[in-house]
Each structure stands twice: as C-alpha cells, then as structure tokens.
Amino acid sequence: MTLYDWPRASAFGRVIPKNKIYEHVGATTALKDLFVREVDQIVWSHKLAPETINLPATKAVAEIQVFRIMQREKDLSFDALRAIDRAIPFPLLFELTHGGKVKLAAAYKRPSEADSTKWVLGDYFESEWLPDTTPRTALPVALNMGALYEQLLSPLVEGQTAQLAPGATTGFAEATQASFAAPPAVEPLSLEAKIAHLEAMKAKTREVERIIARLAREKQFNKRVTINAELRTAREELRRLSGGMDGEGE
Structure with a gap:
C-alpha cells in the first residue's frame, strides 16, 4: 500500500x-x-x-x-x-x-x-x-478531483478484495488480484464496480463459511454428501468471482 x-x-x-x-x-x-x-x-x-x-x-x-x-x-x-x-x-x-x-x-x-x-x-x-x-x-x-478520488480509494478496495477470506480456496489472493488486471481491450472497472465486486465476494464468502459450519455439525453421511456438493458449488462461484482461476476439486 x-x-x-x-x-x-x-x-x-x-x-x-x-x-x-x-x-x-x-x-x-x-x-x-x-x-x-x-x-x-x-x-x-x-x-x-x-x-x-x-x-x-x-x-x-x-x-x-x-x-x-x-x-x-x-x-x-x-x-x-x-x-x-x-x-x-x-x-x-x-x-x-x-x-x-x-x-x-x-x-x-x-x-x-x-x-x-x-x-x-x-x-x-x-x-x-x-x-x-x-x-x-x-x-x-x-484529470480532475473525481478521478483523483477514485485513484486514491481503488487501492484500498483492491487490497481488501485480495485479502478477503484467504483460506477459502488455494490461490485465492492471487486470483483476486488478477481479477482487476483486465485485458487491454477491456475498459478498467470503475470504483463503484470494484466495490460491487467486493460486496459480491463478501456475500459469497459468508455463504461458504455457513456451509462449512453446517458440514461440521452434520453427522449423517448422506446429508454430508449433499452439503459437500453445495460447498463445491459455492467455492466454484467464489473462484469465478475472484477472476476465473482454475482450482482443484475437493
């Protein structure tokens, strides 16, 4: 920073x-x-x-x-x-x-x-x-005060995004940082878009944490299989939000 x-x-x-x-x-x-x-x-x-x-x-x-x-x-x-x-x-x-x-x-x-x-x-x-x-x-x-404000706040938003739930998935921080490295032909994300992106990742991270907590409480094998499937889906959605990384399965 x-x-x-x-x-x-x-x-x-x-x-x-x-x-x-x-x-x-x-x-x-x-x-x-x-x-x-x-x-x-x-x-x-x-x-x-x-x-x-x-x-x-x-x-x-x-x-x-x-x-x-x-x-x-x-x-x-x-x-x-x-x-x-x-x-x-x-x-x-x-x-x-x-x-x-x-x-x-x-x-x-x-x-x-x-x-x-x-x-x-x-x-x-x-x-x-x-x-x-x-x-x-x-x-x-x-070029103006509005653009300066965006440039001052953007690193704070990106930094928090990169550090969000580092234990949720292998390589998560690296993938999150990559999510802001848009291809040359793509217009960079605005500050509001970056914040919306971060809020979506926060919500999905909370969902992953709730599923993990349910899995830890559940004792029945069949229900654990179902919850594990939910967890894989939620983690994959989190990976997509973080920039489309290629992650390993469970």
Whole structure:
C-alpha cells in the first residue's frame, strides 16, 4: 500500500476538538465514550482542492479532505470514522496512526441522488499498517478531483478484495488480484464496480463459511454428501468471482 506525499500547498494542519464532531452529529454518550477511549487527537491535515492541487472539481467531488487520527489503542472503531465523515461534507481519506505506524482508511462517499445536500456513505476499507517512516510517493496523475478520488480509494478496495477470506480456496489472493488486471481491450472497472465486486465476494464468502459450519455439525453421511456438493458449488462461484482461476476439486 502506498503512503502519499501530500502537496505542500494542500497542508491545513488544524486540530479538530472532539466536541465539534459531537455537535455536528448529535453524539450519544456511547459515541463520546468511544472517542475518549480510542481517539487521542484529530488533525485536519490536508485539503485537496482546485486551489491547492490545481485540479478541476467535479459535481460529486469538489474537494477531498485528509484527516490524521492519532489512536490511543491499536484498533479503532469505524463508528468514530463514520462520525467524522458525517460531520464533514466532503469525501475524506484518513491516515490512522498508532505506535509509530500508519495506515490509510476511507469509505466511498458520494452525494445522494435524491437529495444533493446529503451524503451516502459506504463501508470502510483500510490498508495494512506501515512504519510511519515509509517513503511517500506523489499523488497519482488525474484529470480532475473525481478521478483523483477514485485513484486514491481503488487501492484500498483492491487490497481488501485480495485479502478477503484467504483460506477459502488455494490461490485465492492471487486470483483476486488478477481479477482487476483486465485485458487491454477491456475498459478498467470503475470504483463503484470494484466495490460491487467486493460486496459480491463478501456475500459469497459468508455463504461458504455457513456451509462449512453446517458440514461440521452434520453427522449423517448422506446429508454430508449433499452439503459437500453445495460447498463445491459455492467455492466454484467464489473462484469465478475472484477472476476465473482454475482450482482443484475437493
């Protein structure tokens, strides 16, 4: 996973008091306790916008905000990120830090088609932890803010897809990565298509896990044969979703 060298012109560096987040989202006592327990500091670190990175805005993405979250604990609830996302009316990218390490996290965020003043927020994707001293790379080349947003989120989606249920089938991670390597004549998948692909794989993985659990509980031979057949079918469907790998049978 890449850490980005955010352009100097986009530096914002404003510490955001937690109570400002509480005010914007009408935080419950439970959410406040979560912030106190898990979040040390919230910094609005960079503002990627037409005036700071010289890219034109799009209807869906006028700006992208980068928030750096210093965590008190290694694990951070997505409820905390969701509260910050709800408080800020722009797409966000989070840099989460703890114990000298950093990782990226974000949810796909888009204006509601029914009400352009509201935002639709999807599930969160995150990278692996990296040393905070990891060399950073320049932002990907893009023609506008919308395209940049897709390029920033796509590696997170692809990374989670590649790591999804690694024990479900031999070679699964490699096959998943290959599923995004489209032939030259095929148009690359959009971010929304990649997310839909990941959601389908999540659902199929849950189905495989449920069948495996049923098989472990079942004692009757004839029923185990039937369940094994279901398992082979579900795993084959999972293989097809992962890119059409040639797998071995049971």
